[in-house]
Amino acid sequence: MAHKIYILNGPNLNLLGKRQPEIYGHATLADVQADCKALAGDLNCEISMHQSNHEGEIIDMIHHARVDGAGIIINPAAYSHTSVAILDALNTFDGPVIEVHISNIHKREAFRHHSYVSARADGVIAGCGVDGYTLALRHLARLLNQ
Ligand code: CA2
Numbered sequence: 001m002a003h004k005i006y007i008l009n010g011p012n013l014n015l016l017g018k019r020q021p022e023i024y025g026h027a028t029l030a031d032v033q034a035d036c037k038a039l040a041g042d043l044n045c046e047i048s049m050h051q052s053n054h055e056g057e058i059i060d061m062i063h064h065a066r067v068d069g070a071g072i073i074i075n076p077a078a079y080s081h082t083s084v085a086i087l088d089a090l091n092t093f094d095g096p097v098i099e100v101h102i103s104n105i106h107k108r109e110a111f112r113h114h115s116y117v118s119a120r121a122d123g124v125i126a127g128c129g130v131d132g133y134t135l136a137l138r139h140l141a142r143l144l145n146q
Pocket of ligand 1: 012016020080100103105112
């Protein structure tokens with residue numbers, strides 16, 4: 001059976017490809033979803049991708065992943081730097097978690113350098129643009145198919 005991978009995206013990422021292309025590039029979240037879906041079949045994975053501007057909804061999605069998710073790829077966006085609640089939710093999930101940031105948060109303002117989610121993440125990808133999502137998917141598939 002295919003491994004179900006939840007790809008969760010935090011606040012403002014619905015604007016990906018529509019604003020600030022100098023930081024986040026031109027690809028939209030729909031492009032990211034299409035790239036991940038195209039790759040998933042070859043990796044024995046199935047994608048369930050979501051975006052929310054609301055912290056509680058992201059937590060609800062993590063709870064859904066607890067039921068049938070094999071792994072989580074999460075870009076918590078600004079909540080990375082503020083949300084103990086998302087960290088706590090991820091700590092209730094048993095499978096592997098990969099944190100993705102499109103930009104290199106370590107090259108940006110100091111307040112972006114710390115992520116609460118990194119304390120739970122099994123891997124962190126930052127600064128690879130939207131390629132970070134497919135890189136994360138390949139890595140999760142390697143972990144889950146071994
Ligand atoms: O680099 C990343 O992926 C971030 O998680 C993006 C967050 C930011 O707060 C983090 O520090 C790093 C911001 C997401 C906002 O996304 C937009 C995309 C396009 C246009 C406007 C916002």
